[in-house]
Amino acid sequence: MAHIQLLNDQLPGIVGLLDYRRETAQPLSALAEILLRGDSTLSSGEREMIASYVSFKNECHFCHSSHGAAAAAHLNKDANFLDDIKLGFVKTPVSAKLRTLLNIAAHVQQGGKKVTEADIAAARKEGATDREIHDTVLIAAAFCMYNRYVDGLGTWAPPGNDAYMPMGEKLAKEGYMVY
Amino acid sequence: MPHIPLDVNLPGITGILNYRTETALPIRQLTQILLRGDSTLTEGERELIATVVSYGNECQFCTAAHTAAADILLGEKGTAEKVKKDPLHAPVSEKMKGLLDIARAVQVSGKNVTTTLIDKAKAAGATDREIHDTVLIAALFSLYNRLVDGFASVTPPEPAFYERLAVILRDKGYLPSENRYAGLKA
Numbered sequence: 001m002a003h004i005q006l007l008n009d010q011l012p013g014i015v016g017l018l019d020y021r022r023e024t025a026q027p028l029s030a031l032a033e034i035l036l037r038g039d040s041t042l043s044s045g046e047r048e049m050i051a052s053y054v055s056f057k058n059e060c061h062f063c064h065s066s067h068g069a070a071a072a073a074h075l076n077k078d079a080n081f082l083d084d085i086k087l088g089f090v091k092t093p094v095s096a097k098l099r100t101l102l103n104i105a106a107h108v109q110q111g112g113k114k115v116t117e118a119d120i121a122a123a124r125k126e127g128a129t130d131r132e133i134h135d136t137v138l139i140a141a142a143f144c145m146y147n148r149y150v151d152g153l154g155t156w157a158p159p160g161n162d163a164y165m166p167m168g169e170k171l172a173k174e175g176y177m178v179y
Numbered sequence: 180m181p182h183i184p185l186d187v188n189l190p191g192i193t194g195i196l197n198y199r200t201e202t203a204l205p206i207r208q209l210t211q212i213l214l215r216g217d218s219t220l221t222e223g224e225r226e227l228i229a230t231v232v233s234y235g236n237e238c239q240f241c242t243a244a245h246t247a248a249a250d251i252l253l254g255e256k257g258t259a260e261k262v263k264k265d266p267l268h269a270p271v272s273e274k275m276k277g278l279l280d281i282a283r284a285v286q287v288s289g290k291n292v293t294t295t296l297i298d299k300a301k302a303a304g305a306t307d308r309e310i311h312d313t314v315l316i317a318a319l320f321s322l323y324n325r326l327v328d329g330f331a332s333v334t335p336p337e338p339a340f341y342e343r344l345a346v347i348l349r350d351k352g353y354l355p356s357e358n359r360y361a362g363l364k365a
Contacts, residue, residue, distance in 0.1 A: 003292065003294070003297045003310065004307035004308075004310055004311055005307055017311075020311065021308075021311060023212055023216070024209060024212055024213065024315060026205075026208070027204075027205035027206070027208040027209040027212070028205070028209060030204075030205040030208075031202065031205040031206060031209070034201060034202050034205070035202060038201070058288065058289070059288070059290060060289065107329075108325050108329045111236065111237075111325070111328065112236070112238065112324055112325040112326065112327060112328025112329035112330075113237070113328045115182065115328070115329045115330075115331070117182075120182045130183040130184060131199070133182065133183055134183055134198060134199060134330075135199075135202075137325070137326065137329045137330060138199075138202055138326065140325070140329075141321075141322040141323075141325035141326050141329060142322055144318075144321045144322060144325055145318040145319055145321055145322040146318070147289055147318075148285050148288070148289040148314070148317065148318035148321055149289070149314060149315055149318045150289060151288070151289025151290050151292070152281075152284070152285045152289035152292045152314040152317070152318060153289075153292070153310075153311065153314050154292065154294075154297075
């Protein structure tokens, strides 16, 4: 049970929270939409991988699984992909550039001060642009917010991977402004 | 030096939000609703929540900025100092103590918010909506603090800078505004 009385306690994770306070839901959803589905030289699949990876490191099962499933939908992967995210993508081919961006995201998750000059230099060496670095840091920081919102209010999350696959499909196709 | 090219006249978060205004807009809107919108918590109390989270994340820019904002809204400097360094004896209500404890837990991890912390805040009179907003403010500053330090943005050393910024935050709030940072220059 969530720490507060939601309007509809059947709604899992952030969905119940967005429903609880519509006014804050609007900018929260708009930010996810721009970051994960807006104009970018990174694909939506790559950006959802960053989101899911950070959420896994924050131990937020709902966000890890729902964004992992969104990445899977973009990249035509099955539910096993969610487990590979936990391992740091050992089975999934990841470009050298995306590896360096995932490294930056992992450091942002630990704390802003953990991002080093060397992390940034490594990303630039693989061709990452300022804008890609900016968006990676912001996606990672944004998921440190979403993850804390979801777990800090004690929302419930379906266990396992499979329940999230239709959710990921919907996020990938319809986006974040429908909630 | 910041990790990406930011306007040298806009230190801390200001240059980062200016770097990509499209993503900055929903972040600003969220902040305006949470820190200045309708609430049973005062603006000063909500700035204290932002302050303790930034302090916990050791984000000097955000700590100084929101301490200055809390000071100017509360009309004194003692409370913000105490909630950071001696929270047990801070001159705030038991309800605020409970909410600030929740915010400190969120700063570390959402999973650290226990039913004990929630029950304590509720027993001191905190409503569900106040608890919701406290968690979301703390989560939002977990984002801000990571932006400021994740880009290694500039942290001005002089306290007067933050006093000028606090006037802007008091008078103009958090939404984009014309000549927003005109008052930042000494």
